[in-house]
Amino acid sequence: ETGVTQTPRHLVMGMTNKKSLKCEQHLGHNAMYWYKQSAKKPLELMFVYSLEERVENNSVPSRFSPECPNSSHLFLHLHTLQPEDSALYLCASSPGQLNQPQHFGDGTRLSIL
Amino acid sequence: QKEVEQDPGPLSVPEGAIVSLNCTYSNSAFQYFMWYRQYSRKGPELLMYTYSSGNKEDGRFTAQVDKSSKYISLFIRDSQPSDSATYLCAMSSNTGNQFYFGTGTSLTVIP
Numbered sequence: 001e002t003g004v005t006q007t008p009r010h011l012v013m014g015m016t017n018k019k020s021l022k023c024e025q026h027l028g029h030n031a032m033y034w035y036k037q038s039a040k041k042p043l044e045l046m047f048v049y050s051l052e053e054r055v056e057n058n059s060v061p062s063r064f065s066p067e068c069p070n071s072s073h074l075f076l077h078l079h080t081l082q083p084e085d086s087a088l089y090l091c092a093s094s095p096g097q098l099n100q101p102q103h104f105g106d107g108t109r110l111s112i113l
Numbered sequence: 114q115k116e117v118e119q120d121p122g123p124l125s126v127p128e129g130a131i132v133s134l135n136c137t138y139s140n141s142a143f144q145y146f147m148w149y150r151q152y153s154r155k156g157p158e159l160l161m162y163t164y165s166s167g168n169k170e171d172g173r174f175t176a177q178v179d180k181s182s183k184y185i186s187l188f189i190r191d192s193q194p195s196d197s198a199t200y201l202c203a204m205s206s207n208t209g210n211q212f213y214f215g216t217g218t219s220l221t222v223i224p
């Protein structure tokens with residue numbers, strides 16, 4: 001596989017469920033990102049990891065919990081989500097953190113019932 | 114004021130037309146500029162990456178940056194139906210650790 005791969009592509013969950021989103025990059029990059037994309041809104045940066053250390057957390061609610069076990073894998077653990085959390089969640093990677101072009105996966109479409 | 118402003122469209126053009134997509138921004142420190150194309154049900158795909166002012170050309174695509182006006186453009190020549198997508202601009206400063214994105218412009222090229 002090449003590029004940035006996200007699983008699952010679609011996820012429907014209840015507000016009390018716990019689930020995880022997975023991202024894997026095959027580009028040899030050192031930085032990984034989680035974004036939220038909602039209709040008619042700019043991409044919202046959620047978390048940034050550089051060399052497996054979190055370097056940015058843009059005031060994201062604690063019901064979203066990221067995990068980066070190594071530079072190729074990134075997870076987003078979800079629990080007790082709200083209906084307004086329904087969105088497309090995109091993972092991206094870049095060679096380094098600062099000002100490097102980011103390469104995106106195709107996202108996980110999340111629907112909260 | 115938003116960091117980046119982008120007209121959401123939708124924009125509809127006939128095949129073969131020249132398309133102009135634009136973004137304005139407020140932060141004069143922005144130095145790095147990117148354009149992404151996003152097809153339905155796919156992630157954003159990097160089209161152009163430029164630094165500071167000037168033009169950059171890649172095939173039918175030309176990216177233009179005017180820092181004095183805080184205005185960037187993406188031109189598509191000889192547009193094709195396969196260019197139908199949403200186009201996102203993004204930008205960052207020298208010391209910034211994140212890119213700021215526009216809302217995206219939806220483009221349809223009619224055969």
